[in-house]
Amino acid sequence: MRIGVFVCQCGTNIAATVATDRVVEAARAMLGVIHAESIQYTCSDPGQRAIIDAIQQKDLTRVVMAGCSPRMHETTFRRAVQRGGMNPFMLEMVNIREHCSWIHPDIDQGTLKAIDLVRKGVARVRRQAPLSGSTVPVTRAALVIGGGVAGIQAALDMADAGIPVTLVEKGPTIGGNMARLDKTFPTLDCSSCILTPRMVEVKNHDNIKLIVNAEVDQVRGHIGSFEVDIRRKATCVIEQKCTGCMICQEKCPSRAPDEFNAGMGESKAISIAFPQAVPLVAGLRKEHCRQFVKGRCGVCQKVCPADAIDYEQEDEIVSGAFGAVVVATGYDLYDWTGSYPTYGMGRYPDVITSMQYERLLSASGPTGGHVRRPSDGAEPQQVVFISCIGSRDESVGRPQCCSVGCMYTAKQAILTKEHIPDSQSYIFYIDIRAAGKGYDEFSRRAQTEFGALYIRGRVGKIYPRGGKLIVMGTDTLAGEQVEIEADLVVLATGLTAARGAGELARKLNISYDGYEFFTEGHPKLKPVETNTGGVFLAGACQGPKDIPATVAQASAAAAKVIGLLSRGELETSPVVAAVDRNRCVGCFKCRDVCPYGAVEQEQLPGGRAVAHVIDSLCQGCGLCNVACPPSTISLKGYTDNQLIAEVVEVLR
């Protein structure tokens, strides 16, 4: 063992309160130390040169560098010893500046402490093994899960950068929730006018493969090389043949709910969601189809001019290899009908959700853009909006802000006035949250220009009376009860994670919170990463957000993927956990605590199952090392014996 110890004086930063010559002298007596010297500025060029020279002349195999914080210069000195011909991890830095000379004015105290720390460093580096990361090849392809605006944006950004992208959408068309919106706040752009061109671009992009009616079935592998099975659900329509002529939908005798219109209209068992759907391909819903329910019909098959109907079609597994995954599964609206008994639990047809109202406002909606209330088709005069349904409401277990309700309610109030000039909108709200650019101005316009009446307070009860809905609430500012005879009540329902988000998270091994929103890698510094390398988040799947924030995050995720996939291979950190196969008892407590899913089961010849660390996933936290009773999984560079030796040496 040939250890060199270098004690930096850092000018007088260290030397003023630590007698570096005494530290050098003490270091010389430590086991295995064959070289020790003090250098005025070790990080300077001549300083680094001195280290390199000593390594080469004295054939050093390990170096202890006593100086500033390793957080400052560890990389500098790792590179230096590497230039000297050593493995960079055979360097140990001990902090005798921030943790010693700068905080202890007494030179004896400081010197003694510095010697302790050097001894600790020597003991630790004695037990250090050379480390090198492995490289894993990167598959230059990305998977985007979810075809809403987030998925579309991320897919297009990546595809434009030359990356082959597969976009998987659960429903029959991309576009997501944004495609169902009429206008967007605060500019009142037509939602589909800005979105549909992007949807078409996806369809036509050479680098994008679009798979609709499909979900992720299984995910294997890790950053750089995921293998994903995608299940394409049978729709009884041969996608390649369907021309989107919609004759089948026209002739189909089976009625079915209109999901695109949030249940506001009626559709057919075979249908295309909406005229701008991408891809423009019909799909058949077996549960509503006479052919399947009654066993005879076959109308669509007969009328289809393209011969695109295949009743025998089965689910199909499409497998793909990807270097990275962007999750953009968006949101669903909170289902209020189960938890607001005083609002009728969905029994009053004229109490509707904001998305249903959005469809009533939309020119492509079931009413062609004429606002007519569901019960009798009458045009409402008095419209009551109630904010914060299923959000900011502890009583239904959803304390978080939906972050868009205030704004879209203002928008809908404005649109109501535009559609029905003599109407009056009332908005029950808790607080008006309008923090975005132009948002506050917008919500004020709803009041000042469009006459919406804002009432601060909750609605206690809604009940029908003579063709009207009586809305009873409290105006907490005025301190009085309010009763409004409404023609239509619109609930500003909050945003929840998309159905099945938790299940998808488990497949991808990413974490999610109690509401199944996915957890970002770091709340501040890694907003689009997850704790699983190579899996990124875009849009409302990470938490409620509006369109601009969604698009920004989607582009950010795309940028991360582009950066990742621009490398041919990935170098993994060498400070990862490793398993001693001979001693592993296969209890998998390591796997239980690993936040990154970096531990997998390995079957040894002979049948014994042991833990195996996937280097590219391991982040080196060391949780597994502590969870493993015999420490057969241990964190390289921070082994038990290294830490034990440090403890023993500082206490000597």
Added chain:
Amino acid sequence: MRFIASDGLPRLLERLREDGAEVWAPRVVRDTLNTVLFSPWSEGDEIETGAYSTLSAKQLVLPATERLFAYRYRLTAEGEKIEIEAAGPGMHAGETVVFGARACDAKALGVLDALFLSTPGQSYNDPHYRTRRAGLTVITLACTTCDSACFCSSFGAGPAETAGSDLILYPVGGGYLAEGFSDRGRELAALDIFEDSSQEKPALAETAVLELAGLEQKLLDIFDDLDFWRGATEQCLSCGYCTYACPTCHCFNIFDEMQGDRDGERCRSWDACMFYTYTLETSGHNPRPEIAHRYRNRMGHKFSYYPANQGEILCTGCGRCIRGCPAGVDIREVLKAAAARPATPGGALQQETES
């Protein structure tokens, strides 16, 4: 015969202590669940003369852990050097008296002597063992009763065995008859704490007898009968209790005890052939991976190899391994079954060429 009254015993032991000897005797240990151990005795301590001690008295000649030497790395003018300082026997190096050993315990010392004091050239003459053994006086308590774990009668004279004892005390009314079997023992019996007596020696216990004839060869003959050994050890948990409690087991481990990186000691410590790690090689290979393999070696060592090499059976029938086994394993049952088992063919090369 000489006689010592029961209340004379503490006086005898105190006299020995005054003469500079450390005295050990079986005592119930405070704050334990009725554990009897040979423990240092001083005046006023109660001695347990009924129940058997959980551990034998072998620790007085083979301590559970002892230093072999100390090492130091020192920086000298010629660079780093190693200094090695051999340790003396340390514990129990002077006069030591063990009171209340049983015939089986005393005999065991002689069995160990066969290995540790063997003549130079044949094997090894252990300096620490020799020093301690030379300073050890064994005062044996003869057994007039026994329990069902005892089977010393299978080995020589059984309860009447005198080998290894300096002085044997035979319980009689009011005290003990004393008989010396060595110069040291006769010297003690002559002390004025003892008086002459014409009482008869009491009848000694009759312990169970285990048939041992032919076992030395039989254990070799059924060596390859792993089914037998697996069956015999199905309850064994592979702890080291039986080996540590055994008065004749003597295998040890050698390891370094560091005091920081520069200084340390090399120690030897009791080791148990029942541990997996005992024969584990650094390559991961283990010639005795299963409990069955290890127990087979343990039986072989006691009843076949040691008799072949040293002329002594490595067991005196004290029954400690039976009384204290947490899993209720009874060595006698295994040996009986071994005796009844038909021989199987085999040999070292067989396994090697098959593996």
Added chain:
Amino acid sequence: MSTIPKKGINATTPLVPEPATVVAVIQETPAIRTYRLVFDDPALMAAFMFAPGQIGLISIFGAGESTFAISSPPSQKDYIQFSVMRTGAVTSAIHELAEGDRVALRAPLGCAFPVDSWKEKDVIIAGGGIGMAPLRSLLMHLLDNRGDFGRIQAFYGARTPADLCYAEDRAAWEARADVDFIAAIDAAHPDWSGRVGLLPGVLEEEQPPAAGAVAVICGPPVMIKFTLQSLERLGFGDQQIFTTLERRMKCGIGLCGRCNVGPKYVCTDGPVFTLDELRRLPAEL
């Protein structure tokens, strides 16, 4: 087995090693390094005697002690040589040693090859991998006393050319006319122009006559297994075949218990055994 004078061990405290210094380190293969040690006490070094086949225990304080065959010949008085393959904690610590580093050594221990009884006989040596270490000592000893023996054939096998130790020695043996030395690697390799094939096959191709010969084999278990079969086919009897056993050892003097194979202790009754002896031992290797 012949009884060899065991000077070098501290007579009164045989468990206490003697300080020694590394005088040379040779990187033989990626996993094997050869160390040349000298007792720090010059008197001890001068009196040191041993015979091929005997072993030594090297101590790295803190890590422990490990057993290795002596690979230098008795005629080499300047140093005691060991070849060490990296497998565990102690061997890893030994692999950290550099020239000038201090260790401690207990040697010689165990029984040697009974070369005195091989006078006039042909000797066949077959070593595989690290198993060549004791055979190097033996071969050099035989060559030092060349006139005492008949034909000497030595075979040394390894997986690849990079796994062969003792490059200089091999060149010297190949150059000598009084020994038939063949190094072979398991499969063809661009860096290798010599013999290719597994050692048992090479041995059978060379057909050493069994009459009046002894064979010494040392190597990994699978190599020993097939070499034994080859030797049997060539007509070697069990008493003509010698090998060495490896076991985990602690005391080296037949006390601590763990290295026994049945009643025999590898540290004191071995490590050298005849095949005949092994056949009579229980199957526990």
Added chain:
Amino acid sequence: MSKENVKIVGFLCNWCSYAGADMAGTARIRQPAQLRIVRLPCTGRVDPLLILKAFQEGADGVLVSGCHPGDCHYNEGNYHARRRLEVLARMLPALGIDPARFHYTWVSASEGARWAEVVESFTGQVKQAVGGGSVSQTNEVDKMV
């Protein structure tokens, strides 16, 4: 009564508390000199046995500090640490170790001043705890305590 010459081992996570200690240094905030810091990637790497080992090797006090809950660099490391360390802390009296000699806390990279306060106050607490003539003082051989 308090003992001046104490030794304290600190186990600090690299990302928050070690950086916080760096910040205290950069700000030149004077601190008691008895603490020796062992740097780890995460408090999740702190094996409770390390703490017991430190006590056995003669530490008068042991301090563990990591990222605030929710801010762990590895997301979950300090949550696991919190459970492990809380169990250990509560076991200490049964083991015969004064619980005042152990403390674990959370200090972020920006809390240099708070770090200095933690060191100051824990050092004082340890001096107080071991000053009363506990076993460690009466018998140097038996270091655990």
Added chain:
Amino acid sequence: MDDLIATIKQVLAETDMVLGWTRSAAAGVAVPARFHTPREAEAAVFDSTCVHNLAVHLPRLKDRRVGIVAKGCDVKSIVQLIAEREIERDRVRVIGVRCPGMVDVKKAWRCFGFGKKVEDAGGQVAMEGKTVAREEILLAKCRGCRDAVPVIRDAAVGGVQGQSVAAAGELAGIRKRFASMSVDERRRFWRDQFSRCIRCYACREACPLCFCRDVCAMQTREPHWTGGGVDARQSEMAQLIRISHMAGRCTGCEECERACPVGIPLMLLLEEQNALIEELFGYRAGTDPEATPPLLTFDAGKDAGGGGL
């Protein structure tokens, strides 16, 4: 006994063996046995000397189908092994038995002598004319037993439901003394206790949850938590390793303490730890095969601890 034997025979029909007890002639008490055939099963017994926790064998019989006669407390070990995925539920057939409370055999032998047949009836334990109050001779875990009813069972003998559970007794003996000790007294107490440890690892080997066994860190140099020597400090560290690794896993079966040949009251520490685990996390090991052991998980919101000075 007939009921037990019949049940074992039934279970044998669908398993490779049944773990149970038989009477040892020499020891006079029940000893563990394996029954492979109905004929062997005839020797099965169950009484208040069936102290052994046979679940200790299950991790070593992972590839077999095993029946096991188990007391309520033994079943907790089985449950915990299932919770830790060490064994598979469907490979084990649990024969729950009605437990009368277990006699501390070592105490019995101290009262009556080794190998004397111990008669346990009606509040008294007796042999050859001597009697001892049953209360005095019960294992510590049986006082205030909360787990007499097996949590899982595939068969039952003697009506495991609704059996009486020994009343919670006052702390007695060592437990009482220990509870009243100061921290420094405890330090000395443990130093004395561990000075007797001989490192035989019977505590570990008898523990059903100590399934690392051959690679256990109590014995290794990698990691080198403690030396291999017999000395109070090293032995204490070795035991702390075990206790630390039992946190949130120990079912309190008391086997380690029973196995300890030198009578170290290990349960003092384990009981303390089990109690605080229950207090902190509401978790009792061995009561729910679906539950995640508390030190393998966390609750970001509810867990408390750490903070200011």
